Amino acid sequence: MLPVRPVSPGCSAQCEQKPFAVPRVAITSTFKAPVHIDVGGVIYTSSLETLTAYPDSKLSKMFSGVIPIVLDTLKQHYFIDRDGCMFRHILNFMRNQRLLIPFDFPYLELLIAEAEYFELHDMVYALVLLRQQREEMNYENQWNSQVPAYVEEAVIWD
16 A cells, blocks of 8 residues: 555645655666865765866866775765865756856856866856956946936947
8 A cells, every 4th residue: 555645734635645755766876975064164965976077177186096095984075175165066067067157146256266276168158258258348348437317328330
């Protein structure tokens, strides 16, 4: 017999007594097993698959044994002495193979420095393009703000 989801107030008769599925445990491999990383005091969990997604990156070299990495044997966490908050964006880039930050991300220079440290060349390229786009937009906004109001209202005859 399958477990039954409890009925919440206001739930229609249609959703009452619906069984829910029991999760199936995935077959574990070393490549997909969780890896716990302490980056600047912030704990992350990822997989070797993600951490080695970019073979030329420093993270890939650390987690494939090319570069030594510190293991806190008491906690079983690997330790990396970098900015813990920025590492979130490093991992997201490696997971998604694209940059997922807002256009007005306030710590762009810091993130570029972290991406350079981890030798994520594709990420550095994407961040530099974003910086250039922001600079161009600021230049246009500055130029437009310096144009006298009467110029915008002027009619140009051919």
